[in-house]
Amino acid sequence: MPDLTKQKNAAGKLIEFDMVHHTADEVAHRNHADKDKHPLRFQGQGKILLALSQADGLSQKELATRLNLSVQSTAEFVNKLVKKDLVSKEKSTTDRRKTIIRLTNLGQQTASAETAKVPEFLSGLSDTELDQLTAILTKINNNLYAEIDAASPTETNKFEAVVKDRLRDWFL
Amino acid sequence: MPDLTKQKNAAGKLIEFDMVHHTADEVAHRNHADKDKHPLRFQGQGKILLALSQADGLSQKELATRLNLSVQSTAEFVNKLVKKDLVSKEKSTTDRRKTIIRLTNLGQQTASAETAKVPEFLSGLSDTELDQLTAILTKINNNLYAEIDAASPTETNKFEAVVKDRLRDWFL
DNA sequence: TTTTTTAATCAGGTCCCCCTGACTAAAATT
DNA sequence: AATTTTAGTCAGGGGGACCTGATTAAAAAA
Numbered sequence: 001m002p003d004l005t006k007q008k009n010a011a012g013k014l015i016e017f018d019m020v021h022h023t024a025d026e027v028a029h030r031n032h033a034d035k036d037k038h039p040l041r042f043q044g045q046g047k048i049l050l051a052l053s054q055a056d057g058l059s060q061k062e063l064a065t066r067l068n069l070s071v072q073s074t075a076e077f078v079n080k081l082v083k084k085d086l087v088s089k090e091k092s093t094t095d096r097r098k099t100i101i102r103l104t105n106l107g108q109q110t111a112s113a114e115t116a117k118v119p120e121f122l123s124g125l126s127d128t129e130l131d132q133l134t135a136i137l138t139k140i141n142n143n144l145y146a147e148i149d150a151a152s153p154t155e156t157n158k159f160e161a162v163v164k165d166r167l168r169d170w171f172l
Numbered sequence: 173m174p175d176l177t178k179q180k181n182a183a184g185k186l187i188e189f190d191m192v193h194h195t196a197d198e199v200a201h202r203n204h205a206d207k208d209k210h211p212l213r214f215q216g217q218g219k220i221l222l223a224l225s226q227a228d229g230l231s232q233k234e235l236a237t238r239l240n241l242s243v244q245s246t247a248e249f250v251n252k253l254v255k256k257d258l259v260s261k262e263k264s265t266t267d268r269r270k271t272i273i274r275l276t277n278l279g280q281q282t283a284s285a286e287t288a289k290v291p292e293f294l295s296g297l298s299d300t301e302l303d304q305l306t307a308i309l310t311k312i313n314n315n316l317y318a319e320i321d322a323a324s325p326t327e328t329n330k331f332e333a334v335v336k337d338r339l340r341d342w343f344l
Numbered sequence: 345t346t347t348t349t350t351a352a353t354c355a356g357g358t359c360c361c362c363c364t365g366a367c368t369a370a371a372a373t374t
Numbered sequence: 375a376a377t378t379t380t381a382g383t384c385a386g387g388g389g390g391a392c393c394t395g396a397t398t399a400a401a402a403a404a
Contacts, residue, residue, distance in 0.1 A: 006302040007295075007298050007302055007307070009306045010297070010302045010305045010309070011295055013309035013313065014309060016309070016313050016315055018213070019214040020313050020316040020320070021190075023214065024319050025318045041190070041194065042191040042194060042195065043194070043390090043391065044390065046202050048348090057193075057320050057367085060351070061351055061352085068378080070392070071351075071353095072393070074352090075352070076392085077342060077390095077392095080389095086363070096399085096401085097287075097352070097401065098288060098350095098400095100353075119180065119400085120315075121312055121316050122179050122182055122183055123179075124315060125179075125182070127175050129178055129180045129307075129311075130175070130178040130181070133186075133308045134380080135186035135301075136305050137182070137188070137189050138185060138209050139184065139296055140189060140293055140297070141188050141300075143292075143293040143294075143295065143296060144192040145285060147196050148196050216360065218359050221346070232382070233380080233382085235382055240364070241361095241363095242363055242364080243382070244364080244384090245361075245363070247382070247383070248361085249362095263384095267371070269380065270381060271381075298369080346403100346404085348401100349401085349402070350385105350401075350402085351398100351399090351400085351401100351404085352398085353397080353398075354396085356394090356395090357392100357394085358391105358393080359391090359392090360389100360390075360391080361388105361390080362387100362388090362389090364386090365385085365386090366384085367383080368381105368382085369380100369381090370380085370381085370382105370399100371381095372382075373377075374375100
């Protein structure tokens with residue numbers, strides 16, 4: 001078994017990263033006169049955006065199912081995104097009960113912009129360090145997937161698929 | 173300059189970590205019948221708790237100043253924490269305008285419990301990997317501090333001090 | 345065709361983070 | 375003693391993540 005101290009050190013750094021990262025883009029958004037407010041994480045409106053950037057043109061129901069949200073919540077988030085011009089709604093022609101949600105250009109940009117600016121804080125790391133980090137995070141993430149799976153088996157597949165597929169699009 | 177691909181890989185993993193981590197404890201809280209709800213991050217009530225665990229017995233005004241919050245928001249969070257028995261309020265005897273906020277035992281436990289369970293997902297990492305991770309995250313965090321500083325010079329000192337001191341208490 | 349299922353919507357709610365404005369009580373100044 | 379500054383409180387508001395219940399319109403099944 002590994003050295004407890006080393007584990008704690010790493011854990012501390014990870015927590016610190018969490019907090020500092022959060023604050024960093026909070027501050028960035030506040031000062032930068034960026035009219036757009038929030039980080040758009042994997043929650044609420046951000047969730048929708050992420051799912052759509054992986055598979056565009058889903059119906060609201062589809063979105064709700066994939067994201068484990070009630071259809072009402074989904075509708076709420078979608079409507080908010082429509083107001084911000086990030087997605088569009090249109091009635092399906094084949095089944096007129098359905099509403100198809102699509103990313104607008106702005107929506108696509110927004111989704112990618114999120115990741116485009118990430119590597120900034122990775123500057124200063126050597127190739128070796130980047131490789132190490134990637135390898136380590138892969139393990140950590142797998143541990144987390146396992147944790148999610150243990151707690152909620154049904155949810156994993158969908159979630160993991162959405163996240164991984166999306167990240168693949170972005171980074172590979 | 174570093175390999176762009178390596179940087180992207182690492183960035184992808186980091187984003188993935190963010191999302192998966194978030195979802196992991198969301199799910200954990202949902203299923204585990206843990207009566208306590210939220211992760212208590214560096215926001216709102218969590219912010220207060222963190223600050224207090226670094227320097228207990230501050231006045232509300234002090235808290236507000238350190239955390240860059242309005243006094244009203246601070247009061248709101250403090251009151252919520254009081255209801256949860258995590259902090260206590262008492263009038264200062266030397267200056268009867270002031271209200272001194274202190275962590276209760278439960279509050280202290282809660283603050284530390286947060287970190288106690290973190291190393292879980294670090295299991296499976298070797299000592300070497302843990303060292304590497306720590307070193308790398310240190311660099312990343314410093315980059316982020318620099319970013320915060322650039323965007324909001326006034327805020328940095330307070331923030332960095334609170335975070336680092338608190339983490340030191342927890343992990344060293 | 346009538347009934348049932350399905351995709352959405354509206355209404356209303358809970359709780360969280362955070363802010364401004366108005367007002368009180370207690371110190372510090374003048 | 376009268377005034378001003380300071381620490382808090384109350385009231386009210388804006389936005390966000392979510393949910394349940396009730397209702398409508400359209401498609402699928404009986």
